[in-house]
Amino acid sequence: MNRDFYRNKKVLVTGGTGLIGRPLSELLVRIGADVTVVSLDAPSRAPEGVRFIQKDLRNFDNCVAACSGQEIVFNLIGIKGSPKMAAQKPASFFVPTITFSINMMEAARQAGVERYLFTSSIGVYEPADVFYEDSVWKTFPSENDRFAGWAKRMGELQAQANEIQYGWDKISIVRPANVYGPFDNFDPENAMVIPSLISRALSGERPLTVWGDGSPIRDFIHAKDVARGMLQVVEQGYNKPVNLGSGEGVLIREIAETIADLMPDHCEIVWDTSKPKGDAKRLMDTTRANSLGITPSISLRDGIQETIEWFQENQKISGQRYNAFVDNT
Template identity: 30%
Template structure:
């Protein structure tokens, strides 16, 4: 049996106490890697969920400060790979109010990670991108080629623009320095440790919080618009498979299972034991009718089948109910 690609490698995970980053840390430890978990804001409750392991080092460092990031990196003898999970994100209101800050900070974090990776001669660099980079005008499943190189368009969404320019930076570093840089593009991600902050959370945690507190979920339009979701643990597995295979520099990550926003709300209501709690506002804008990814490359790379949305929601609701007091 071939040894695990990640075994005995030292991996720097930025944003390591965040939603996606904390799951990356756990997955790497489970694969036998040594992990340097760097975070900007301490979350003792997340650190408490990590396994006790001599292979794990944690350090507080603001990756907007390159010198602080370099100091963190120099606490270990070498770093073989970096997975950048640090990002500033939020719901639509947060995006509209903080777009300039979001673009600025996300680009600076990526710039510092790339600079450090080159300085440390890291073998693998992962910059988590997003399916948000694709044009909002198309309703067909988006292929990896249907990106900013084909449809570069301005958006007032600073998060979306920052992910486009993340991929531009990755392409330029690959070309000039010959670096192995991967930019996975996940669809909507959900699961345990998601962002339940009322100012920044996305659709599933937002609905879940409202249902758990006895409030109604308000759906804009008739809720027929469809989206796809992937559980955070499946996203992490796919990223590790992507790097191990080394076949694709960019990869759509998602599932074939699409769901209407209306049915998503009903699924969450059922999972939380609510018999009602969903109402509609037909006068509000609904966005694109359909957002889907072409997953041909994904299925050629991953070695597992992502869990169903119903199963993933049950897992998320169970975690939320167990941690209800601290996530509020």
């Protein structure tokens, strides 16, 4: 990454207090960018060294105001939750996700933003062992990701429309794998697997019950590695979708056992095989990311250890922020 590329650039990060947005904003400040963060969160949660705007980006005028004078926009705002939440409250995913996407990209175009990043999702893919970027438009999203997946696909289609009609060819699209780390959603009712297990284990649940048999294989990537990948994609002006994942599978059993092993006391795991375990395998093909010089650097164990320690110190913060929209995809 060329640190000089971002130096003194006016950069806007939506969702800059969330799981990926926080480390991204901190990295941008560190390399000398003039960073503005816009979020629904309170100003006290903004990273140090940024200009903070508290606005609802479902409102187009707010998006226009946020983009005014910006040179680069990283659009990370979105809705994050478990498959259960997506199944029971699909409108809460679909409507805001489309609204955020359409409003922000159009506002950035009208403002003459030079480069723009749209954060898509692993949810755009149909069920498969390995996800390849160019396969998306030949398929349909998984039924489990139908609403969120189609909403994110519409954002990707909007980018294509802008390139065709306006020649705006500096819109980057990233599709993160299963992202984890500090500032995640730790609400055990709608969190993803790593934060949910961490929250439940630290709350004293013994034994720790995990759905399925632990055999599914998933692709996990730390939020800081996603943030670094985003910086590299935008710096290069790359405008084809890029998977951001480890490209290496890990068993859900290994995830659970690592979390149990890192608990202060012995944590026994019980597998509830009467519950669904999900698709057998879901991995990102990272050939395209690797060709751009993007490779993760944080090991899964180290990343989980850091996440546990952060949650122990910030349980109050992580519990409060999920009463409203979650600023991260």
